[in-house]
Amino acid sequence: MIHIQDAHKRYRGRKVLDGVTFKAEKGQITCLVGMNGAGKSTLLKAIMGLVPLSRGTIKVDGVQTKRELYEKVSFIPDHAAMPGGYRLEEGLQFMDDYYASWNPTRADELMAFFQLNARDRVGNLSKGTAAKFGLVLGLAADTEFVLMDEPFSGIDVFSREMIGEVFSSRLVEERGVLVTTHEIGEIEYLLDRAVLLKDGKVARDIDCEQVRDEDGKSVLDVMREVYRT
Amino acid sequence: MSQYFKLLALEVRRFRYVLAGIMVYTLIVECVAVALDINNHSRLFEWNNDSRHSFAEVIRNTQSGFQLAIVIPVAVLLAYALLIWYRDWFGRHPFIYRQMTIPGGRAPLYFSKLTAILLFVFSMVAWQLVLMSVLRIEYVWLTPDAMQEAVDFTEAMTSNEVFNTFLLPPSFKAFALNYGLGILLILILFTGVLMERSYRIMGIVAGLIYAALNVTLLILPTTFGLYLYSSEIWAICLIVFGLEVAAALWISLILVSKKVSA
Known part of the structure; x- marks a missing residue:
């Protein structure tokens, strides 16, 4: 379980996170929802130690984040995070060189699934193809948690479908997934939890199935309630 | 430790073409400077049978050429000491995300970048020493036999202020x-x-x-x-x-x- 407790972060004098607390369980897909600048990406980066928090703690399976975390949690940013001059095969080799959790067989399967050419250069990839390659890099490792930052942002409809398929595949089964997205419609039916951020705070933390069954509402309905008031 | 060496190899690999470029630049500038000096002296030698022209004198006379040859590499290496960090933060696919999340901490990342810069600096100094041998071959090749004068290799190096005060102080x-x-x-x-x-x-x-x-x-x-x-x-x-x-x-x-x- 990833447990974020009382996370505070200021950026350029503005409170981006103001006491955010929530949990993302293993075996569940948790979606961080919020308007632009709500601090969704900052939270993911903070979990990975890419952004220091002003205050608060982040624990993964009860342990405060440290070096070993990177074998346990993969981060899929909204870009490939590899040098532009690299060929995709070099990117895969880089991961194999540095991560004990890297699974080359799964990487090959994913490359085939996304129809990526290992000889292409990272710098020449379109946004959609780069996002798919980012997914390969993030999902091919045998990690317990996967963090995805805006996996559908600026991507064509067919690529979205392919990425959407990933969410319902064995690739994320049994893992804990924490995803941020504006395009909630693409994966709404797959979500287990949704954490709605507003003004740096958690406005709602919902069990999606419970809200669907008991209130007859979708995540989008709850979002309207939160963001239109 | 293996993370450090892998990261160092990565840094060297990423700069290899630029390093090769400044090495070729140094080679060309110094070879041209030496050739011009020998050519000038050869003409004087033919005209009034002037004194012999040793390799040390050639190296001493071409100090401005040497300065030009090392100013650009020094500027490139200094700029790269900044770029080695910033390059990974900017661009379409910032690599820093990956570098900062490599298991094993970030100290190897820091030391790999530091060592890479030092390695490039000392590679250029070593290259300069190799170039001295190349320039000596050029001297022997271009200078008429009658004009040549044998001198110690060290004397040639110490005759040049770029070596004496900057590159390899005695x-x-x-x-x-x-x-x-x-x-x-x-x-x-x-x-x-x-x-x-x-x-x-x-x-x-x-x-x-x-x-x-x-x-x-x-x-x-x-x-x-x-x-x-x-x-x-x-x-x-x-x-x-x-x-x-x-x-x-x-x-x-x-x-x-x-x-x-x-």
Whole structure:
């Protein structure tokens, strides 16, 4: 379980996170929802130690984040995070060189699934193809948690479908997934939890199935309630 | 340790073409400078049967050529000491995300970048020594036999002020001073970059104050040590230097591990 407790972060004098607390369980897909600048990406980066928090703690399976975390949690940013001059095969080799959790067989399967050419250069990839390659890099490792930052942002409809398929595949089964997205419609039916951020705070933390069954509402309905008031 | 060596190999690989480029540039500029000097002297020699022209004289006469040959590589390496960090933050696919999340901590990342810069600097110095042999072959090849004069290789090197005062000073003290200050400069630059990457605008201000403080502390003993023996001033400078190196490493490692933002 990833447990974020009382996370505070200021950026350029503005409170981006103001006491955010929530949990993302293993075996569940948790979606961080919020308007632009709500601090969704900052939270993911903070979990990975890419952004220091002003205050608060982040624990993964009860342990405060440290070096070993990177074998346990993969981060899929909204870009490939590899040098532009690299060929995709070099990117895969880089991961194999540095991560004990890297699974080359799964990487090959994913490359085939996304129809990526290992000889292409990272710098020449379109946004959609780069996002798919980012997914390969993030999902091919045998990690317990996967963090995805805006996996559908600026991507064509067919690529979205392919990425959407990933969410319902064995690739994320049994893992804990924490995803941020504006395009909630693409994966709404797959979500287990949704954490709605507003003004740096958690406005709602919902069990999606419970809200669907008991209130007859979708995540989008709850979002309207939160963001239109 | 293996992470460090892998990262170092990665840094070397990423700079290899630029390094090769500045090496070729140095080769061309120095070869042209030597050829021009030999050509000038050959004409004088034919005209009035002027004196012989040793390799040491050629090297001494081409000092401006040598200066031109090393100014560009020095500028490139200094710029790269900044770029080696910033290059990974910017662009379409910032690589820093990946580098900062490599298992095993961030100290290997810092030391790999630092060692890479030092490796490039010393590669250029070594290349310059190789070039001296190349230039000597060029001298023998272009200079008429009657005009040639045999001299010691070391004499040729010491006849050039670029070697004497900058690249390879003959005394160990001067060598240690030059390269020690060079290494300290890189360390201060790295610390400044990490301050900026951690605190952005406030980091720039802090970096400039930090750099000014380092320079002031280093020149203080030489400025106010009028009543001290030179060996005492030297010892104080050495202590200050050691403290500044230790402080730069300490601050940088804290920043890169805990404060830097991607």
